[in-house]
Amino acid sequence: MNPRARWHPWAMLGPSLAVLFVFFLLPMGVAAVESVFAWDLLTPPRFVGLDNYRSLMARGELPALLIRTTGYSLMVVAGTMALGLVLAVLLHRPGRFFAFVRASVFSAYVVSWVAVALLWMWMLDGNAGIAGRIVRALGGPPMALLGDRRTALPALAAIGVWKLTGYSMVVFLSGLESIPPLLLEAAALDGAGPFARFRHVTLPLLGPTAAFVATTSLATSFQAFDVVRIITQGGPARATELLVYAIYEEIFMNLRVGRASALTVVFFAMLFAVGLASLCLRRARTVS
Amino acid sequence: MTFWFAYGGRVRTVLLDLVEKFNAAQSQVTVRPVFQGDYFEALAKLRTALVAGVAPALSHVVLEVVPYLARAGVLEPLDDYEGARKLSLVPALAQPGSFAGAEREPLVSIPFNRSTPIAFLNARTFEDVGIAPPTSWDELAATAARLTRRDPTGEVRWGFEVPISWWYWVAMVGQAGGRLVEPSGRVTLGGDAGEKALAFWQRLVHRDRVMRPPPGRDYQAWQSTNESFLQGRIAMMWSSTAFVRYLEDTARFPVLAAPLPGDVRRSVPTGGSAFVLVRSAPDEEKRAAWDFVHWMCETEQTIEWSTRTGYMPVTTAAAAELSSRGWYARHPNDRVAFDQLAVADPWPWSPDLFRWEREVVEPRLEEAVLTGRDVRQTMDEAREDAARPA
Numbered sequence: 001m002n003p004r005a006r007w008h009p010w011a012m013l014g015p016s017l018a019v020l021f022v023f024f025l026l027p028m029g030v031a032a033v034e035s036v037f038a039w040d041l042l043t044p045p046r047f048v049g050l051d052n053y054r055s056l057m058a059r060g061e062l063p064a065l066l067i068r069t070t071g072y073s074l075m076v077v078a079g080t081m082a083l084g085l086v087l088a089v090l091l092h093r094p095g096r097f098f099a100f101v102r103a104s105v106f107s108a109y110v111v112s113w114v115a116v117a118l119l120w121m122w123m124l125d126g127n128a129g130i131a132g133r134i135v136r137a138l139g140g141p142p143m144a145l146l147g148d149r150r151t152a153l154p155a156l157a158a159i160g161v162w163k164l165t166g167y168s169m170v171v172f173l174s175g176l177e178s179i180p181p182l183l184l185e186a187a188a189l190d191g192a193g194p195f196a197r198f199r200h201v202t203l204p205l206l207g208p209t210a211a212f213v214a215t216t217s218l219a220t221s222f223q224a225f226d227v228v229r230i231i232t233q234g235g236p237a238r239a240t241e242l243l244v245y246a247i248y249e250e251i252f253m254n255l256r257v258g259r260a261s262a263l264t265v266v267f268f269a270m271l272f273a274v275g276l277a278s279l280c281l282r283r284a285r286t287v288s
Numbered sequence: 289m290t291f292w293f294a295y296g297g298r299v300r301t302v303l304l305d306l307v308e309k310f311n312a313a314q315s316q317v318t319v320r321p322v323f324q325g326d327y328f329e330a331l332a333k334l335r336t337a338l339v340a341g342v343a344p345a346l347s348h349v350v351l352e353v354v355p356y357l358a359r360a361g362v363l364e365p366l367d368d369y370e371g372a373r374k375l376s377l378v379p380a381l382a383q384p385g386s387f388a389g390a391e392r393e394p395l396v397s398i399p400f401n402r403s404t405p406i407a408f409l410n411a412r413t414f415e416d417v418g419i420a421p422p423t424s425w426d427e428l429a430a431t432a433a434r435l436t437r438r439d440p441t442g443e444v445r446w447g448f449e450v451p452i453s454w455w456y457w458v459a460m461v462g463q464a465g466g467r468l469v470e471p472s473g474r475v476t477l478g479g480d481a482g483e484k485a486l487a488f489w490q491r492l493v494h495r496d497r498v499m500r501p502p503p504g505r506d507y508q509a510w511q512s513t514n515e516s517f518l519q520g521r522i523a524m525m526w527s528s529t530a531f532v533r534y535l536e537d538t539a540r541f542p543v544l545a546a547p548l549p550g551d552v553r554r555s556v557p558t559g560g561s562a563f564v565l566v567r568s569a570p571d572e573e574k575r576a577a578w579d580f581v582h583w584m585c586e587t588e589q590t591i592e593w594s595t596r597t598g599y600m601p602v603t604t605a606a607a608a609e610l611s612s613r614g615w616y617a618r619h620p621n622d623r624v625a626f627d628q629l630a631v632a633d634p635w636p637w638s639p640d641l642f643r644w645e646r647e648v649v650e651p652r653l654e655e656a657v658l659t660g661r662d663v664r665q666t667m668d669e670a671r672e673d674a675a676r677p678a
Contacts (some may be wrong), residue, residue: 041339042360059669141442147503149658233505237655252332254647256467 035261042255044069052262060268069222069243076221079161081213084168085206089198091169092176102169107114109166120159121146149239156227156240161187164220168213175209176202188223200287215278221269243267289576290320290344294330294561294602298534299401302316302596307412310583317576319346326507328646329560337564345499345569346577348400348561352635357564359512359639363396364565369578375602380629382562386558387637397562398581399602401593403528404556404625404632405459406616407549408535411542413445413523421524421546426551427487435523447498449516450526450591451655452489453511454558454645459526460485462555463635469636475674477649482670483663484551486526486656501657510553528559529625530597530655536621545621547628554631595619600626640674647675 003009010017035052038043056062089101108116123129126144135143145155179202187197225244228234234241234249241249243263251260295303298400300323307321324330327350338345342511349357379385380398401468409421417435422428432447439596450456461468466481480483492499502509502516514531516522518539526548527535544551548556563581565574583589590606593599595615601607607626610616616623648670656666 041335041359041363042357136441136443139441143442144503233508235505235654236501236503237658238651252336253328254643255332255335 017234024167027171028264031261031264031268033261035265037258039257040255041257045257048258053266054259056259056262056266064238065241065246065263066241066266066270068239068241071225072153072160072242073218073221074155075154075225076160076164077214077217078166079157080168080217081210083161083165084213085210087169088172088176089202092173102173106166107168108163109146112165113163114230115158117227119229120162121226124155147236149236150184152236152239154233156224156231159226159227159231160221164217168217169208171213172206175206181204189276202273211278211282214277219271289323289346289573289580291346291580292322292324292330292334292344293348294327295401295494296322296323296326297528299530299597299621300600302593305578305582306589309589309673310580313583313640314579319580319581320556321452321531326491328370328506338568341568343566345566345573346563346580348563350396350561350642351397352561352601352645353487354397354564355382355387355390355637356642358393358396362567364574365394365396366398366578367395369582370588375582377602378600378604378607378629379630380634381558381600381602383562386562386634387653388634390637395625397564400561400563400584401530401597402534402558402562402602403458403530403599404558404559404628405526405548406529406544406628407526407545408525410517410520410523410539411544413541414544420649421544422549424549425551429488429492429496430499432492432524433496436498445520445537446498446500446516446522448492448524449500449502449513449522452488452512452654453499453506453509454650454653455528455557456526457482457489457602457653458557459555460488460551461553462557463548463553464501465552466643467633469638475644475671477642477644477667477671477674483667484594486653486663486666487550489653489657490660490663492589493657501654505654522581529598529600529622530560532600532619532625533596536589543621545624546622550631555633555636556628556631558629558632595622599626600620600629610638669670 010111023233034045037051038048038051057168061225069255074090089107091098091105100150105234109217124131124133124145126142126147131145134145135141143151185204188202192200221245225248228240228242229248232240247260247263247267250256250263291307293300293303293368296367302319302372307319311318322344324333330347331349331353333345334343335350340422343362354363375398377399381402382394383393383399384391384396386399387393388578407421414421419431420429421491423488428448434447437445444572461478461481462480464481464484466476466478466484468477469475473524476482485667489499489501493501500522502513504512510527513525513527514524514535517527518535520541529545532545548554563584565577565581569577585603587603587606587609589600591610594601594606594610598621601610616626633641652666652670656663
């Protein structure tokens with residue numbers, strides 16, 4: 001279908017473009033400008049060139065932040081995908097019982113992050129948390145997963161996995177639905193056992209679904225904020241300081257608009273690169 | 289007139305009671321108290337509200353940020369308000385006494401909830417072990433070692449706990465004979481004393497293994513320390529006098545308050561917050577805010593506020609009245625903080641003070657104590673950052 005006039009598509013796109021411009025591009029531009037100033041909101045801004053970026057690089061602060069955020073994201077993406085796929089395969093059966101279990105798993109996804117964060121904060125509390133009590137009752141050592149800087153980030157990632165798995169399971173279930181039973185039957189007739197059928201039929205056909213789950217959970221996990229804000233505030237000793245939380249802390253706690261803006265610009269560049277890469281990848285695949 | 293405040297728990301109840309009393313006592317002004325999170329969250333909101341031009345006429349802010357807000361020109365000078373010069377404030381708690389070098393600054397803050405750090409002891413455990421409150425760092429380490437008990441199951445009763453936080457570190461810097469800013473104006477963050485304080489914490493945690501750094505940041509760590517103390521998991525802690533009443537009423541054991549020990553000398557910072565009026569607020573609201581602040585400084589309210597929480601009375605009249613009523617004889621724990629004012633060191637009146645606290649020192653303390661990082665390197669880095677313009 002061709003437009004009757006050249007401006008028609010633009011008119012259709014207009015409202016979304018306007019929203020995109022006002023709420024995404026414009027603030028991004030403002031952030032880029034502010035990132036070369038030192039400004040505390042109350043006193044006049046001072047031009048500092050690239051100092052904000054330089055100070056983020058000094059002592060490896062920014063690289064550490066990026067590595068930590070990426071590590072968290074990878075743990076969450078890998079965890080949700082693996083667990084989501086396993087659950088989807090196990091629960092892809094008729095019957096009320098399975099429907100109930102599916103709904104239960106998915107329910108975590110519906111709960112707000114704040115509630116989830118509070119819930120887990122209490123369960124994992126070093127003193128009174130039920131997790132620690134169970135371990136102690138079984139004769140294990142006292143533990144404070146969230147208070148130890150080696151375990152705090154994996155613990156947060158595990159909470160993220162718990163929360164997001166329901167979503168990835170549902171998407172995988174719909175992916176399983178779309179696999180024609182004929183193919184599986186044919187494979188069975190050819191003598192393929194359940195594992196071989198899964199490995200050679202189901203898994204390859206779930207490829208696009210998996211790509212979708214990976215992209216969405218990557219985006220979600222990169223924006224992790226609520227859990228950090230509520231459970232650890234970036235501690236202990238910055239072990240759980242993730243990018244978005246660092247931006248929040250710079251601007252609202254330290255009132256460093258410039259540094260926060262510089263971080264935002266870096267964050268944007270990163271997401272842009274990831275988005276571009278996945279787009280190119282998809283194009284390349286479609287062409288081939 | 290809207291009033292932003294930053295307390296939870298018991299202190300909040302007491303404040304709301306007082307506000308209600310004020311609203312009922314007169315008909316000209318209605319104070320609408322609005323809770324804004326802890327000190328730091330409330331401050332963040334206040335600063336953004338100031339930029340947006342929607343800040344309320346009255347707030348209270350953590351002491352260390354007053355010089356910064358004063359320099360930014362957002363606080364209302366109070367010298368000319370009616371009765372401002374006749375408040376009979378306790379000298380060490382009034383603005384000129386709380387800050388060194390503030391004598392010539394305009395009056396922009398009125399002390400509200402004021403505290404010093406004090407030690408809280410589980411009196412039952414101390415009695416069982418047969419030991420007296422420590423008066424020096426060495427005694428503190430030895431006492432903590434005697435109080436620490438490890439069960440075969442892995443359960444530990446810790447001898448000592450303190451939030452790894454700027455306020456307590458500053459106390460120890462003073463005790464070790466240091467100061468944040470030298471009289472020459474050079475920012476040393478305590479110099480050797482700053483490192484010594486940090487190294488002492490590291491020793492208690494890693495070498496002596498008699499102290500556990502509490503989990504959580506900022507006031508979460510304070511709260512968790514209080515909880516562990518109340519559960520009997522720690523025998524001795526440093527906390528704020530703000531919690532005297534709460535701890536006494538909640539604990540299932542007798543609670544004993546004691547002054548902080550000294551090292552080469554005795555020293556504590558003062559803490560808590562001060563009332564501030566926002567300069568850009570309408571005159572009428574500022575006058576209303578002042579009426580409330582002035583009313584809060586009257587003897588009756590000061591006494592109610594102090595006795596129901598543990599904060600110090602901010603006027604000499606209220607303090608004298610409490611003494612003559614025999615309050616301190618009946619509640620010796622309430623006296624500890626007030627008596628410590630004799631060794632209280634004022635804060636430097638520096639617009640950078642708050643930045644040193646939040647950005648330069650506080651995050652490094654936690655890192656150094658948890659990871660055992662070299663204290664010299666840590667503090668060198670901190671001094672470098674402190675000297676850099678904001």
